[in-house]
Amino acid sequence: MMTLIVEFKGSAEFQKLAPSSIRSYISYIKLIEDEFGDLPLAALDDRRIRGEFKTWRDRFANTPRKADYAWTTLARILSVVKDRGLIGVNPCEGGGRLYAADRTDKLWRDVDVATVLSSAGSELSLALMPALWTGQRQGDLLQLPWSAYDGQSIRLQQSKTGRRLVIPAGQPLRAPLDRTDRRCPLLLTTQRGKPWT
Secondary structure (H helix, E strand, C coil), rough: CCCHHHHHCCCHHCCCCCCCHHHHHHHHHHHHHHHHHCCCCCHHHHCCCCHHHHHHHHHHCCCHHHHHHHHHHHHHHHHHHHHCCCCCCCCCCCCCCCCCCCCHCCCCCCHHHHHHHCCCCHHHHHHHHHHHHHCCCCCHHHHCCHHHHHCEEEEEEEECCCCCEECCCHHHHHHHHHHHCCCCEEEECCCCCCECC
């Protein structure tokens, strides 16, 4: 298994990940190395190995997100090396998840947005609107320059995926953007005109 892990770490699929994703992968790869590092490759052809992998994952069941991330990391390693012809089958394909998020209590209703906008300062209101209307990650919004907004849309490149997007700016987003003084090259600033952290 160590041979497969080394191959995965050297792959373009791993190397092109964002630094934060690499850090996360490394911690789970360490768990995999500790448990299965000396597993012979021939064991991957035995149909019982999936059960062994599931039993290992289930040891983390008291923290379901960790269990899912450990499983996903192992499945990703095996997927990459299978694609490179080093193994014939990935026993971790599929597998399901232990963690099920219920974020219905996290949804913002129109009344919630209106409440914040009625009492928040202009800087916080301006931070809320791009988050609501673009759906982009906090880190991408914090780095968004004014030059990305042309009066009709916002153009950006996502830091995690590298994907370039053109997001139409609807009137609820354009209104606060158009009335905001550009005190800094970045769109989101504090009351002192400094970039948010």
